Amino acid sequence: xxxxxxxxxxxxxxxxxxxxxxxxxxxxxxxxxxxxxxxxxxxxxxxxxxxxxxxxxxxxxxxxxxxxxxxxxxxxxxxxxxxxxxxxxxxxxxxxxxxxxxxxxxxxxxxxxxxxxxxxxxxxxxxxxxxxxxxxxxxxxxxxxxxxxxxxxxxxxxxxxxxxxxxxxxxxxxxxxxxxxxxxxxxxxxxxxxxxxxxxxxxxxxxxxxxxxxxxxxxxxxxxxxxxxxxxxxxxxxxxxxxxxxxxxxxxxxxxxxxxxxxxxxx
Numbered sequence: 001x002x003x004x005x006x007x008x009x010x011x012x013x014x015x016x017x018x019x020x021x022x023x024x025x026x027x028x029x030x031x032x033x034x035x036x037x038x039x040x041x042x043x044x045x046x047x048x049x050x051x052x053x054x055x056x057x058x059x060x061x062x063x064x065x066x067x068x069x070x071x072x073x074x075x076x077x078x079x080x081x082x083x084x085x086x087x088x089x090x091x092x093x094x095x096x097x098x099x100x101x102x103x104x105x106x107x108x109x110x111x112x113x114x115x116x117x118x119x120x121x122x123x124x125x126x127x128x129x130x131x132x133x134x135x136x137x138x139x140x141x142x143x144x145x146x147x148x149x150x151x152x153x154x155x156x157x158x159x160x161x162x163x164x165x166x167x168x169x170x171x172x173x174x175x176x177x178x179x180x181x182x183x184x185x186x187x188x189x190x191x192x193x194x195x196x197x198x199x200x201x202x203x204x205x206x207x208x209x210x211x212x213x214x215x216x217x218x219x220x221x222x223x224x225x226x227x228x229x230x231x232x233x234x235x236x237x238x239x240x241x242x243x244x245x246x247x248x249x250x251x252x253x254x255x256x257x258x259x260x261x262x263x264x265x266x267x
Contacts, residue, residue, distance in 0.1 A: 095163025099215040103164040105208055110155050111169045112204050116197050117148035118171050123190050134254070136262030137187060144194065148201075151227065158223060187254045188245045195238040202231040 120141045127137040156166045205227055212220040241257075248257060 089165075092163030094161070097217065098162040098164055099217065102211060102215055102217060102220055103159070103162075105211050106155060106159055106164065107167045107169070109204055109208055110152050110159075110166065111171065112201060113148050113152035113155065115172050116201055117145045117152065119193070119197060120145035120148060123193070126186070127190070132186070134187070134258045136258035136260065137190065140261040140264075141190070141194075162220075185250075187257070188242065191238060191241045191245060195235065195242055198231065198234045198238050202228070202235060205231055 123141040124138050124145060126132060127134045127141065159166050205224055209221055209224045209228070212218075212224060244257065245254065248254060
């Protein structure tokens, strides 16, 4: 039986406070641009920060020893990066009405996508074991992992397009254990976990869309909508796999589905 103690860091972490640099003075006679409701918008001008940093760490130090390991088994305790002083990142020239709340929320969602990719990679590793021998399942979950990572990269590129700064955060380590490895339950529980993941990502996308509407950023809402339809279809696919496995039962039925999954990924 699969025991999933999967915790997504992005779901519970608070937004990191970000300082603002003073806005540049307006040209003589220039008027602030009004929003949808006639309220003048102030330009968003974040403070200049180092180009390489991680959330919840000092802007000047990246301590890898704090990521992903308990104190007793920390293999990266001595790995600390500190850049040379005096180097700063130039301010973005393409930032236009990119709300700081959206910048932070998008960085949180990048973490959600990476964490889902991490969980799918763990499933790939399990089904790839010689004691399990379900190569089709392994290939399927490897492809899902790559897809989620691809989404994270696309959101990172969008952050750069809007003039924001990508802030990578520690990933939640999925603790997944199969108490039975005889093929009688692991396939079903793996797809039930996948269904849960897809629903979770969908809810996070809806939260992003709602925040974009609150911040009066229709272009951001359009961008998020590109993923909503894909996510709905992914939920349907995972739910169908759960239903199929319950109908097939164990043994030869799982073996046959494994072959179908392998052929579908290869195609």
